[in-house]
Amino acid sequence: MSSSEILPQTPERVLSARAGGWDLLGSEISVLFRRRRTWAMLIAVALIPILLAVAVRLSSSTLEPGEGPPFLDRVTQNGLFVGFTAMVVAIPLFLPLTIGVVAGDTIAGEAGLGTLRYLLVAPAGRVRLLLVKYAGAALFCLVATLTLTVSGAFIGAALFPVGPVTLLSGDTISVPESLLRSLLVAAYVTVSLLGLSMIGLFFSTLTDVPVGAMAATIVVSVIAQILDVIPQLDWLHPWLFSHYWLGFADLLRQPLDLGSFGQNAIVQFCYVAVFGALAYSRFVTRDILS
Amino acid sequence: MKLVSRNSLRWLPAFVVPAVVVAAVIAVPLQAGATVDLPDKTPEQVLLLVNDSTVSAFSGTVEQSAELGLPSLDLSAGMSESMTGALPEGNDSVIPLGVTTALELLSGSHEFRVYVGGESQSRVQIKDRMAERDVVHNGGDIWLYDSNTNAATHLSLDLEATAQAKSAQLQSQLPTDLATPAQLAERFLGELDPSTTVSVGTDARVAGRSVYELVLTPKTTETLVASVSIAVDSETGLPLQVTVLAQGQSSPAFQVGFTAIDFAAPNADLFAFTPPATATVTEQAMPAPTEGATGDQPGDHSSAAGQVPVMTGTGWSTIVEVPAAAVPAELSANPLLDQLTTAVDGGRAVTTSLVTVFLSNDGRVFAGAVPLAALQAAAE
Structure with a gap:
């Protein structure tokens, strides 16, 4: 890694180290998105809407309204619903899985490869490294959801007629407005995954074994969703990071309801703050041996 | 030694930040319920405030919850089928919506969005998970739309004087009638008689507005109702929340109230409902009032x-x-x-x-x- 060269601590160096944060971010992002693993995950994400659309296209049976995952019965009438259906299908397991892999790998991956201490020799510092790693994971959340949305829109437009979209409220909106809503949904889902990303980053600071951190992150996301369906724990539900994951349905109502967007953002912010603080304390006090 | 103290300092955020977040989570709702002190009013004055209320247009979010101890039923699955099978032809689309919705609202909690734009314009949206049911009333038209089945039902009302009465009756039969606290409060207040003690409870805050609390307590002990409290907006006199307490149960047996309210007139486009091109549309004549359009009101069968x-x-x-x-x-x-x-x-x-x-x-x-x-x- 370019920024891991050992540099003398002169005042000029410290100054450029401020810009070095951006260099570090740039190199982190390019490493992340040059990885085959990242590409494989993004391709798998893009395949979800494609599989859905192809299956619906090839199938001769027509779905009764309300059958199958939400919006699936609308897909044959309007290809723009492919993206929404794929999002509903991907949120509970597949997206958390990819986030778990990326976020769990952040620190533990470097430690496992033995590159962590070289990263820290540069004047970047541990806090900056944490921030850069988190920014990389958050960017992956955005890219993954955008991949899903875009591939859904393309495959939907390729296989099915495209027209004005019927919202949950029964009102109809034009194609450009529906694309705008798709982007809003992607933004919502990205925000939804920020809390889990920070949890993954925290787990990643605990261990030198990246697989352990990845598995722990995925397990936590599954546990949160199990807790979310136990009615005896309903006092806890609004504070589970997974509680608002499917709340993007509110973006498909007329008039647009941004209430759950805000609530989701607050909950995710709480998780980012708590696990960010834990990750900071753990990482700056940790002995880096590898 | 220095290292230890520096390290423990670095652990500080790990304790402080979660503590602050937990404190904020606890404190914010408490602050919303902070004590409100309004000028004292007698029960009569509060009743007058409700009577003189001139609010005709508003929009808001309503939350309704019921804890009646009903056995939980999978109403959405089995109900509509069995109901439609048992009902006479031609009536099958309105009634299941009515009965199932009514029964469903008696268990669990639900969220609505309510838009009222004057006497003859209203829209109620029942927010379901990944779905929505709408009742849109605009002058002589009532549209029912269910996003799950993508089915719309159109009821057209004659706007002549006789039909006006029917329309009012139909409206009162729709289960969503209970959707706004104001309508429910009207029912309770309409039946005030000497069997009820009316008092003013503690001032509070509902949907961010200061309210008077009107408490209706039955004088008899032979009823299951312990008390009914109605939160009345101190400025407009609009009832914002109705809570029914049952005997021997500390949490409300039934509660419906605004969580947010805006007194600006909603956009008129909201009431002009056009069913989506893909929806199955059922045109329905006004049910004759004697036939009883609902199965849940015994009073409907009073003709014979x-x-x-x-x-x-x-x-x-x-x-x-x-x-x-x-x-x-x-x-x-x-x-x-x-x-x-x-x-x-x-x-x-x-x-x-x-x-x-x-x-x-x-x-x-x-x-x-x-x-x-x-x-x-x-x-x-």
Whole structure:
């Protein structure tokens, strides 16, 4: 890694180290998105809407309204619903899985490869490294959801007629407005995954074994969703990071309801703050041996 | 030594940040419920405030929750099928929506968005998970839309004077009628009589607005209702929340209230509903009022002789008796009945924390906000 060269601590160096944060971010992002693993995950994400659309296209049976995952019965009438259906299908397991892999790998991956201490020799510092790693994971959340949305829109437009979209409220909106809503949904889902990303980053600071951190992150996301369906724990539900994951349905109502967007953002912010603080304390006090 | 203290300092955020977040989570709702001090008013003055309320347009979010102790049923799955099968032709699209929605609203909690743009324009949206049900009323048109089935039902009303009455009746039969606290409050306040003590409770805050709390307490102890409190907006006089407490139950048995309200007139486009091109649309004539468009209101069957429901008792402990002849056949044939009711002395009964229904073996139905024993006594 370019920024891991050992540099003398002169005042000029410290100054450029401020810009070095951006260099570090740039190199982190390019490493992340040059990885085959990242590409494989993004391709798998893009395949979800494609599989859905192809299956619906090839199938001769027509779905009764309300059958199958939400919006699936609308897909044959309007290809723009492919993206929404794929999002509903991907949120509970597949997206958390990819986030778990990326976020769990952040620190533990470097430690496992033995590159962590070289990263820290540069004047970047541990806090900056944490921030850069988190920014990389958050960017992956955005890219993954955008991949899903875009591939859904393309495959939907390729296989099915495209027209004005019927919202949950029964009102109809034009194609450009529906694309705008798709982007809003992607933004919502990205925000939804920020809390889990920070949890993954925290787990990643605990261990030198990246697989352990990845598995722990995925397990936590599954546990949160199990807790979310136990009615005896309903006092806890609004504070589970997974509680608002499917709340993007509110973006498909007329008039647009941004209430759950805000609530989701607050909950995710709480998780980012708590696990960010834990990750900071753990990482700056940790002995880096590898 | 220095290293240790520096390290423990670095652990500080790990304790402080979670503590701050937890404190904020606890403190924010507390702050919303901070004590409000409004100029004192007598119950009469608050009632007058409600009466003089001129709010005709608003929009808001309503949250409704019921803890009646009803057995939980998978209403969405089995109900509509069994109901449609049992009902006469032509009526099948409105009634299941009505009955299932009414029954469904009696269990669990629900969220609505309500838009009211004057006397003849309103829209209620029941927010379901990944779905929505809409009731749009605009002048002479009522549209029901269900996003799950992508089905729309259109009821057109004659705007002549006679039909106006029908429209009011139809509206009162729609279960969403109970969607706004104002409408529910009207029902309770309309039936004020000497059997009720009216007092003003502590001032509070509902949907971010300061409210007077009107508490209606039954004087009799023979009812299941412990008290009904109505939160009245101190500025506009609009009831914002209705809470019904049952005897011996500390959490509200039924509560409906605004969580947010805006007194600006909603956009008129909201009331101009055009069904989506892909939806199945059912055109429906106005049901004749004597036929009884709902199965859940015994009063609808009052037309024919010998089928008149009998009211016994007064005020809160009133018992309604529906003669066997007036009980709709589809009710007793419904397979859900066995699931809902339990066998008791002399028949079957549904007991909830607020209302008891007793189906005696001879086919009569008794109902009231009274304990089961009172209904059984009335049946003898």
